[in-house]
Amino acid sequence: MSSSQFNNTIEQQYSNSLEIFVFSLLSTVPACLFLFINGTLMFSLRSKPVLRYTCRYILLYNLLVADTAQLVVTQVLSLLAISRVKLTYGVCGTITTIANLTSGISPLILVVMSLERYVAVSYPLRHASIITIKNTAVAIIATWTVSSLNNVTRNLFLLEFENLGSVMMKDFCSDVAWFPNSLCEYYDKVYTAFVFISAGLTVIFSYAGVVIAANSASTDKASALKARKTLLLHIIQLGLSLSYTIYYPLLIALAGSVKRVVFVWVQRVFYVFIIILPRCLTSLIYGLRDKTIRPVLLQHLCCKRKALSETVT
Known part of the structure; x- marks a missing residue:
C-alpha cells in the first residue's frame, strides 16, 4: 500500500469530531505527561553544579533535549494528521x-555515553583526563554534525524538484509522505542500518570491555556491575530508537488488512509505545536509578521545598 492510500485510510477513520477528540486525547495526555517528566529532569540537571559540570550528566542532558524535541515534533504531526490538516511540502x-x-x-x-562508561571502568585512573568537559563538548558537536549532514544529504534529493516548497501536499504530513523521490527511502534504509549496526557493535564492545575489566582484581566490582547494567539499558534504548523507523511501515501493512475500529486502536497503541514511550x-532510567539525580528529580516532581534527604553539592 502506498503512502497516499495509507493517508486516505487515515482520513476515513477520523470521520467525525468525536473521534478526533478521543484519539487526540489518547496521544496528547501521555505525551504531555512525558514532556513534563523530561522537562523536570532537564531542569534538575541544570539546578546543581555537580550535575551541570559532570560529563555523563552533560551527555544525558543533550540526550534529553533530542528526545524531548522529537516527542514534540511527532506529537504535532500526529495531531495534524488526526485533525486532517494538510501542509505545503516546504512546511x-x-x-x-x-x-x-x-x-x-x-x-x-x-x-558516546557507552564509551564513557567503558573508560570509567576500564581506565579509572585516566578517566578524568580522557573524559573532560572539552572532549565531551567535541563529542556532542560531532553527533549533531553527523545527524545534520544526514539531513542535508536527504534534502539534496529534492534539487530536481522546482518550487516544491509552495506546493500543497495531497496527503497528510509524515516522513513517508512528503518526499517525492523514492531514492530517499533507500538512502534512509542504508543510513539507518549503518548507524544502528555501528552503534550496536560499539555498545556491545563497551559491555564486553566492562565484563573483562570486572574480572580484574584492581577494578571496583560495584562500579563495574552498575556499568554493565547501564550498558544493557543502552542496548535496549538503541532497539527502542530503531522502533521509530518501523512505525509507518507497520501501519501501512495493517491499514489494508484489519477493520477500521481495530486499526484506529492499534495505531494509537503503536504511537504511544513506539513513538512516545x-x-x-531516558528520564525513568537515569532519573530514578542515579543516586545523585534521584533526590533532586523527586524534589522537583513533587514540588517539595524541604531539604533533600541526600545532600548534593
Whole structure:
C-alpha cells in the first residue's frame, strides 16, 4: 500500500469530531505527561553544579533535549494528521527534517555515553583526563554534525524538484509522505542500518570491555556491575530508537488488512509505545536509578521545598 492510500485510510477513520477528540486525547495526555517528566529532569540537571559540570550528566542532558524535541515534533504531526490538516511540502519538509535530526541524535549520544562508561571502568585512573568537559563538548558537536549532514544529504534529493516548497501536499504530513523521490527511502534504509549496526557493535564492545575489566582484581566490582547494567539499558534504548523507523511501515501493512475500529486502536497503541514511550524512558532510567539525580528529580516532581534527604553539592 502506498503512502497516499495509507493517508486516505487515515482520513476515513477520523470521520467525525468525536473521534478526533478521543484519539487526540489518547496521544496528547501521555505525551504531555512525558514532556513534563523530561522537562523536570532537564531542569534538575541544570539546578546543581555537580550535575551541570559532570560529563555523563552533560551527555544525558543533550540526550534529553533530542528526545524531548522529537516527542514534540511527532506529537504535532500526529495531531495534524488526526485533525486532517494538510501542509505545503516546504512546511512539512521543515517539520520532518527536525524530526529526523533529533531522532538521529539519540543513538549517537548513547554510543558516546557507552564509551564513557567503558573508560570509567576500564581506565579509572585516566578517566578524568580522557573524559573532560572539552572532549565531551567535541563529542556532542560531532553527533549533531553527523545527524545534520544526514539531513542535508536527504534534502539534496529534492534539487530536481522546482518550487516544491509552495506546493500543497495531497496527503497528510509524515516522513513517508512528503518526499517525492523514492531514492530517499533507500538512502534512509542504508543510513539507518549503518548507524544502528555501528552503534550496536560499539555498545556491545563497551559491555564486553566492562565484563573483562570486572574480572580484574584492581577494578571496583560495584562500579563495574552498575556499568554493565547501564550498558544493557543502552542496548535496549538503541532497539527502542530503531522502533521509530518501523512505525509507518507497520501501519501501512495493517491499514489494508484489519477493520477500521481495530486499526484506529492499534495505531494509537503503536504511537504511544513506539513513538512516545521511548522518548521518556531516558528520564525513568537515569532519573530514578542515579543516586545523585534521584533526590533532586523527586524534589522537583513533587514540588517539595524541604531539604533533600541526600545532600548534593
